[in-house]
Amino acid sequence: MTRPLLNRRLADFGTTIFAEMSALAARTGAINLGQGFPDTDGPEEIREAAVRALRDGRGNQYPPGPGVPELRTAVAEHQLKRYGLTYDPDTEVLVTVGATEAIAAALLALVEPGDEVIALEPYYDSYAACIAMAGGTRVPVTLRPHEVPRGGASDGRFRLDLDELRAAVTDRTRLILLNTPHNPTGTVLTCAELTAIAELAVERDLLVVTDEVYEHLVFDGVEHLPIASLPGMRERTVTIGSAGKTFSFTGWKVGWITASPELVAAVRSAKQFLTYVASGPFQYAVAEALRLPDTFFDTLRADMTAKRDLLCDGLTRAGFEVYRPAGTYFVTTDIRPLGETDGFAFCRSLPERAGVVAIPNAVFYDDRSAGEPFVRFAFCKRTDVLEEAVSRLKGLAR
Numbered sequence: 001m002t003r004p005l006l007n008r009r010l011a012d013f014g015t016t017i018f019a020e021m022s023a024l025a026a027r028t029g030a031i032n033l034g035q036g037f038p039d040t041d042g043p044e045e046i047r048e049a050a051v052r053a054l055r056d057g058r059g060n061q062y063p064p065g066p067g068v069p070e071l072r073t074a075v076a077e078h079q080l081k082r083y084g085l086t087y088d089p090d091t092e093v094l095v096t097v098g099a100t101e102a103i104a105a106a107l108l109a110l111v112e113p114g115d116e117v118i119a120l121e122p123y124y125d126s127y128a129a130c131i132a133m134a135g136g137t138r139v140p141v142t143l144r145p146h147e148v149p150r151g152g153a154s155d156g157r158f159r160l161d162l163d164e165l166r167a168a169v170t171d172r173t174r175l176i177l178l179n180t181p182h183n184p185t186g187t188v189l190t191c192a193e194l195t196a197i198a199e200l201a202v203e204r205d206l207l208v209v210t211d212e213v214y215e216h217l218v219f220d221g222v223e224h225l226p227i228a229s230l231p232g233m234r235e236r237t238v239t240i241g242s243a244g245k246t247f248s249f250t251g252w253k254v255g256w257i258t259a260s261p262e263l264v265a266a267v268r269s270a271k272q273f274l275t276y277v278a279s280g281p282f283q284y285a286v287a288e289a290l291r292l293p294d295t296f297f298d299t300l301r302a303d304m305t306a307k308r309d310l311l312c313d314g315l316t317r318a319g320f321e322v323y324r325p326a327g328t329y330f331v332t333t334d335i336r337p338l339g340e341t342d343g344f345a346f347c348r349s350l351p352e353r354a355g356v357v358a359i360p361n362a363v364f365y366d367d368r369s370a371g372e373p374f375v376r377f378a379f380c381k382r383t384d385v386l387e388e389a390v391s392r393l394k395g396l397a398r
Contacts, residue, residue: 021035021357033356036329100126103126108134109270122143160189177209178211197227362374
């Protein structure tokens with residue numbers, strides 16, 4: 001055959017860096033701080049809720065296309081309790097196969113070939129692939145480390161240049177794809193930043209798709225603010241949530257969107273031809289998880305804060321420049337203080353040099369050179385695993 005088997009929209013998307021680095025970790029016996037999955041399960045009572053649903057025959061056959069009513073109701077209650085957002089569980093909530101399907105379905109439904117989609121760079125790798133599958137044109141707006149005057153103190157944030165965002169909007173722009181708390185930088189967009197984005201979206205009549213799967217993983221008193229709660233945004237925003245990150249059941253693949261009836265109907269039109277339905281018994285368990293007491297979420301934040309600080313402090317001692325995250329369970333570092341500049345080469349050599357796996361941030365950039373010196377580590381691991389990783393990494397310090 002002379003024609004390539006893979007269609008040209010996906011020609012740039014081969015094996016992911018996560019598969020490569022996880023294989024490297026397995027081959028070398030290195031500690032895998034690359035891929036973002038916990039190494040312990042979530043609450044026992046939620047796991048037992050899934051077992052109970054299986055035994056009771058709830059969800060073992062096709063669940064309803066929009067998701068089981070119990071979970072849709074729990075999602076609506078969660079949005080109201082946490083953020084004061086009111087959604088009708090029958091018409092304004094859609095259950096998906098994790099956030100990844102929600103992103104894909106939203107972009108396939110809402111983007112026409114030739115439409116431009118603005119994405120905050122660095123971005124989760126599926127964003128680029130989903131925009132490509134929809135036939136859209138990706139327009140990156142880059143988050144950059146906060147520069148401070150000599151002698152000043154950085155807050156560790158990557159900042160959004162609002163003038164650059166505004167300049168990126170053209171007559172072909174269809175939507176803005178947000179992610180806050182932001183993977184991989186750990187930045188949480190501020191009220192001022194979100195307000196400016198909302199005003200721009202209303203002014204230019206843009207849709208917003210916002211990935212908020214790390215909404216409960218925010219630290220140091222930082223608060224997560226859904227952009228859908230801002231004036232003029234509820235009717236133009238698709239908000240994506242997920243159980244995997246919050247409850248440490250990433251393999252269950254239970255996600256959801258909340259949006260206006262019109263937007264939910266549009267996304268459902270694409271979603272029904274992707275998977276139709278999935279995760280039946282797990283949906284019932286996640287409905288119970290969303291109703292856990294506030295103490296669960298408080299304990300989760302405290303635990304992740306301690307793990308963040310353990311890893312960040314260890315990375316600092318090892319010689320990295322560390323951007324301490326305000327959210328998610330990832331920390332971005334700069335390898336230039338170690339005398340390194342190539343994140344790919346550094347990450348491919350790190351398992352042999354120190355017995356630890358990380359991810360080069362350049363894979364999350366259109367402009368690879370902008371992300372070249374940055375490397376991401378995950379801290380959603382057991383404390384003893386992080387302590388061992390820190391011990392191994394200290395040998396890098398000069």
